[in-house]
Amino acid sequence: MGPVQIIAVRHGQSQANFAHEQAGDRPLFYEPGDHEVTLTELGRMQAAALGRLLAGMPAAEVPELVWCSPYLRALDTWKIAQHAWGVDPLPVSVDERLRDQEAGAFAHYNLPAIRERFPEELARREEEGAYAFRPPGGESLADVVVRLRDFLKDLDGRADGRRVLIVAHDSVVLGLRHVIAGGPDAELAAVLAFAPVLNASVSVWRTGGGRFDLVRFNDVAHLTSG
Numbered sequence: 001m002g003p004v005q006i007i008a009v010r011h012g013q014s015q016a017n018f019a020h021e022q023a024g025d026r027p028l029f030y031e032p033g034d035h036e037v038t039l040t041e042l043g044r045m046q047a048a049a050l051g052r053l054l055a056g057m058p059a060a061e062v063p064e065l066v067w068c069s070p071y072l073r074a075l076d077t078w079k080i081a082q083h084a085w086g087v088d089p090l091p092v093s094v095d096e097r098l099r100d101q102e103a104g105a106f107a108h109y110n111l112p113a114i115r116e117r118f119p120e121e122l123a124r125r126e127e128e129g130a131y132a133f134r135p136p137g138g139e140s141l142a143d144v145v146v147r148l149r150d151f152l153k154d155l156d157g158r159a160d161g162r163r164v165l166i167v168a169h170d171s172v173v174l175g176l177r178h179v180i181a182g183g184p185d186a187e188l189a190a191v192l193a194f195a196p197v198l199n200a201s202v203s204v205w206r207t208g209g210g211r212f213d214l215v216r217f218n219d220v221a222h223l224t225s226g
Contacts (some may be wrong), residue, residue, distance in 0.1 A: 104138025
């Protein structure tokens with residue numbers, strides 16, 4: 001049977017998100033590694049708003065189990081959200097398959113810097129398509145989908161009949177949309193139409209008629225209410 005509900009959340013604004021926004025069209029080298037980046041003050045406020053959203057949900061919809069990316073920005077988002085929610089700690093599983101898409105050689109650079117340093121790779125990206133392109137030493141979105149398909153298969157046994165919260169990254173939320181919909185990977189490029197997945201956004205799927213129905217996607221109404 002598997003879980004009866006999946007809520008997928010992108011982490012709140014991270015220090016890296018903020019640095020990239022501030023750089024704009026200027027080349028940026030951002031030194032901290034993916035595992036080191038945590039939340040900005042805004043990101044902490046967004047995580048608290050997520051907790052208040054969870055606190056206001058009907059009892060039949062609130063998560064019972066939590067799966068989290070191993071990256072600090074996701075773990076901190078859940079820690080702050082749970083504190084704002086005010087519930088007793090829920091069972092939390094940290095799963096490497098929920099990590100962000102690995103950028104490889106591109107990891108420390110924004111797009112203007114990549115354009116300067118790796119013009120031939122950007123040309124290859126245009127030729128192959130953003131979903132299929134794998135930067136040197138990194139992953140494609142298709143690679144992320146492979147590990148998410150494996151993760152969801154495990155979830156069927158570990159969360160049977162339960163409501164699940166996943167706290168992760170934009171690439172993970174996009175990948176989940178594709179995998180849960182059950183579409184062929186030949187149609188994976190279509191999921192990019194739903195990007196960007198916003199910081200602290202909420203996406204919800206519930207079971208209906210033997211399959212998952214998408215209830216809402218990339219919803220940030222809780223960040224502006226109250």
